[in-house]
Amino acid sequence: MTQTLEYQPLVLVETENLSRDEWLAYRRRGIGGSDAAAVLGISPFRTGRDLYFDKRGIAVPDDEENWVAKEVGNLLEDLVARIFSKKTGLQVFKRPYMFQHPHYPWMLADLDYLVELPDGTFAILECKTTNYNARDKWWSDGVETVPVYYEAQGRHYMAVVNLSRVYFCCLYSNNEDEVIIRHIDRDMAYEQELIALEDIFWHDHVLAENPPDYTEDGELILESLRRNLGPANTAAPPVVLTPPQSVRVTRFLELQAEKSVWDAEVKALEKEMQRMKALIVADMGTSCTATYEDANGGYMVVHILEKETAYYGTAPQL
Incomplete structure (x- = not known):
C-alpha cells in the first residue's frame, strides 16, 4: 500500500451544533482516532469486539465506572489547550468538523485543536487529563514517551488530515506546571500498517457483521464480557463445549x-x-x-x- 501526501481531507460534517446522538451516528460511519488502539489490540480501555459492537450500533450497557474521568477530560479540554499555548507560545484554534480521508472514507478524525507553527504550517493538538500517579505512563525507562494507545490515535489523525506532527498536552494535577507536553512526527511505515489493519477491521468485521476474536489480556476481556453480556444466568442450561x-x-x-x-x-x-x-x-x-x-x-x-x-x-x- 503506497500512501501519497498530495491530498486534502474531506469534511464529513460540521460538529459544532450536533447533538451527542447525531455525533455518535456520524462516528459509526467509520473508524476514528480514539478507535485505533482497539483495532490494534493495544487499548487499555476496550477490546476490538467492544469497538465492533459500537460500530454496529449494538446496544451495550453504559460503563458507569469511569464516566466522571471522561467528563472531567471534556470539561478541561479548553483549559489544557490554553496551558499548552502559554507554555509553548504556539497559537491553537479549533476546526469544528469531522474530517474524512479522501482515499479511505472509513477513516475519520474529530480533532481537539490545531496548532499554528512558526513556519506557517500546522500540527494537531490532543488534550489529555490524568491523575498524579498515572503520569508515569508518559515515561519509559526514564525516557520521555507517548503512551502507545495515544500514539495510535495521533498517527490515525495525521493520516486523515495529512499533517506531519501531533502534540499531546496532558494535565495531571491542578496547576499549570503539572503538565506533560510531548510530540510525535509522522511515520509512514507505521501509518501504512495502521491503515491496512483498520481496513481489515472495517471491511472484514464491521461491514461483514463478523465479530473479531478476543486477542487482548484476560482482565480486559472479562470486563468486555461483563459490559456486553451482563450478569450470568444461574438458570441457564450448561454450555456444551466444542x-x-x-x-x-x-x-x-x-x-x-x-x-x-x-x-x-x-x-x-x-x-x-x-x-x-x-x-x-x-x-x-x-x-x-x-x-x-x-x-x-x-x-x-x-x-x-x-x-x-x-x-x-x-x-x-x-
Whole structure:
C-alpha cells in the first residue's frame, strides 16, 4: 500500500451544533482516532469486539465506572489547550468538523485543536487529563514517551488530515506546571500498517457483521464480557463445549498446575531469603548498618530492627 501526501481531507460534517446522538451516528460511519488502539489490540480501555459492537450500533450497557474521568477530560479540554499555548507560545484554534480521508472514507478524525507553527504550517493538538500517579505512563525507562494507545490515535489523525506532527498536552494535577507536553512526527511505515489493519477491521468485521476474536489480556476481556453480556444466568442450561473450546480448558489446567509448582518454589525462596536476612542481622549484632568492600567494590546493609524492616542497597564503588 503506497500512501501519497498530495491530498486534502474531506469534511464529513460540521460538529459544532450536533447533538451527542447525531455525533455518535456520524462516528459509526467509520473508524476514528480514539478507535485505533482497539483495532490494534493495544487499548487499555476496550477490546476490538467492544469497538465492533459500537460500530454496529449494538446496544451495550453504559460503563458507569469511569464516566466522571471522561467528563472531567471534556470539561478541561479548553483549559489544557490554553496551558499548552502559554507554555509553548504556539497559537491553537479549533476546526469544528469531522474530517474524512479522501482515499479511505472509513477513516475519520474529530480533532481537539490545531496548532499554528512558526513556519506557517500546522500540527494537531490532543488534550489529555490524568491523575498524579498515572503520569508515569508518559515515561519509559526514564525516557520521555507517548503512551502507545495515544500514539495510535495521533498517527490515525495525521493520516486523515495529512499533517506531519501531533502534540499531546496532558494535565495531571491542578496547576499549570503539572503538565506533560510531548510530540510525535509522522511515520509512514507505521501509518501504512495502521491503515491496512483498520481496513481489515472495517471491511472484514464491521461491514461483514463478523465479530473479531478476543486477542487482548484476560482482565480486559472479562470486563468486555461483563459490559456486553451482563450478569450470568444461574438458570441457564450448561454450555456444551466444542473440541477447540476444550483445548482452552486443558491449557488452563496445565497453567494452573505449572503455577502451583512456581508458587511452591517462590515460597521456598522467600523462606531461604528470610533465613539469610536473619543470619545477616545476627552478624550485625546491635548495629543498624554494616559495610563490605573487596576488589570488586562495596555495599552497605541497613537494618532497623525496631520497625521490623530492612533495606539492602548497594553503595557506589570506592
